[in-house]
Amino acid sequence: MKITVLGAGTMGSGIAQLAAMNGHNVVAFDTSPDALQNGRVRIDDSLRRFAKAGKLSADDIENVTARLTLTDDLAKATCDASVVVESVIEKLDVKRAIFAEAVELAPVDCIFGSNTSQLSITAIGAGLGHANAPRLVGIHFFNPPVMMRLVELTRGYLTSEATLDHAREFAASLDREVVVLNKDVPGFITTRISGLVRMECLRILEEGVASAEDIDRACRLGLNYPMGPLELGDFNGLDTYLSAMDSLADSLGERFRPTPTLRNMVMAGLTGRKNGKGFYNYDEKGRRSSE
Ligand SMILES: NC(=O)c1ccc[n+]([C@@H]2O[C@H](COP(=O)([O-])OP(=O)(O)OC[C@H]3O[C@@H](n4cnc5c(N)ncnc54)[C@H](O)[C@@H]3O)[C@@H](O)[C@H]2O)c1
Structure with a gap:
């Protein structure tokens, strides 16, 4: 699977690392050059800590690093994506705007996940437009994503069953446990x-x-x-x-x-x-x- 992560901050870089460590090809996108650079430093530091703890070999680190790209080019980041996980700042208008752009660039069969901690998935879905809102689901990771086992999945009002299934498969591919919210409520569980x-x-x-x-x-x-x-x-x-x-x-x-x-x-x-x-x-x- 190719995974796209929008936002390479604290959480985005961690989600990107987690996906690459689980064998996915990952592209993390951010508009800030500093964020891209800091994201890379955080990932390299974390991989070194895994190596020090004997959990990754030098070859593993090389492979994970080779699977992971950070970029400021949204088209490059989203083409061929199977899952696009948004983890930009916690502002509804910013999340809607980035989804509105990404949906024009990503393949028609990819799903979109938001890592919002508490915003309405239905409200964020408005950024995708009525036709594409069923492709959005809340995919809430915890900090740091490489250590925390839970992913909270939230159905927006229009989220389709197929999208939820795809999100479950994605979480399973990352070796995470899921809880599913049947209603879109602020703050989830x-x-x-x-x-x-x-x-x-x-x-x-x-x-x-x-x-x-x-x-x-x-x-x-x-x-x-x-x-x-x-x-x-x-x-x-x-x-x-x-x-x-x-x-x-x-x-x-x-x-x-x-x-x-x-x-x-x-x-x-x-x-x-x-x-x-x-x-x-x-x-x-x-x-x-x-x-
Ligand atoms: N920090 C946590 O513990 C935590 C845990 C779970 C979920 N979350 C959620 O994850 C999301 C990100 O939080 P964070 O802590 O990583 O924040 P952060 O500030 O570390 O990172 C946010 C990133 O978004 C980037 N960004 C802003 N506008 C952008 C745009 N238009 N396109 C691309 N990138 C853009 C910023 O440059 C920054 O790098 C938020 O929705 C937050 O609620 C955070």
Whole structure:
């Protein structure tokens, strides 16, 4: 299968890597030269870590790398695609616009997936036009896609059964487990649940009840979370976090509305691990540092 990934950021580069590691030919597209370059660096670093852990040989890495191209040429990226997975920024108009372009270039039998964390698949599908909206399905990966086993599949109002089947086969080809949402609801299953937990952590921090460190420690050691919600926010990007929460609040109610501190942090440029500061500080390699 040839897989196209639209957007080579945190998630897009990871999805591209996952698909290439599972034998697919992959082309990742991004409009930003920096994103393309950083995406390549992230993938190379991750492959090196797999090699260090004894999970990939030098030959494997060469083969994965040979199967994976990053480009700013949308026509090259989409021609011959079997699945086009969109993972651009979490903005409805940007997602609709990129799908409107891609549908003109991609083969008529390919399906389209959106990796949105919480936007309506039906609303995104409007970018494809009425005739092509049945070819779109929500294909929600988790960060980092090469490690996280779940893929959430969401039917839009017009998603066809054939598209859903194709998406299941695609997820199986990546060795992922799926859950299927029969209705298109904002936040799906996982973003709704994690959103509420996140909100309580933000409120506890805002009220000065405990430090970020202790809130995360409580969730890890007391609730058996692999990672605290605040450190996970840093890992995923606080800007992504903020817009997801705002959008959930708009559609599901004020219980999801982000706290002023989170909004201030993002406005001040503290977006988490990707730029070195969030709830915690990070060095240039993305490791936690004391300052
Ligand atoms: N970060 C996470 O943990 C996470 C998890 C699951 C899903 N998601 C979803 O994945 C999507 C991407 O999130 P991310 O964290 O990778 O964001 P990101 O900011 O790291 O990457 C987004 C990329 O989209 C690119 N882009 C913007 N406009 C574009 C366009 N018109 N054409 C092509 N590329 C374009 C940007 O240059 C950037 O590289 C979002 O919908 C987000 O909600 C994120």
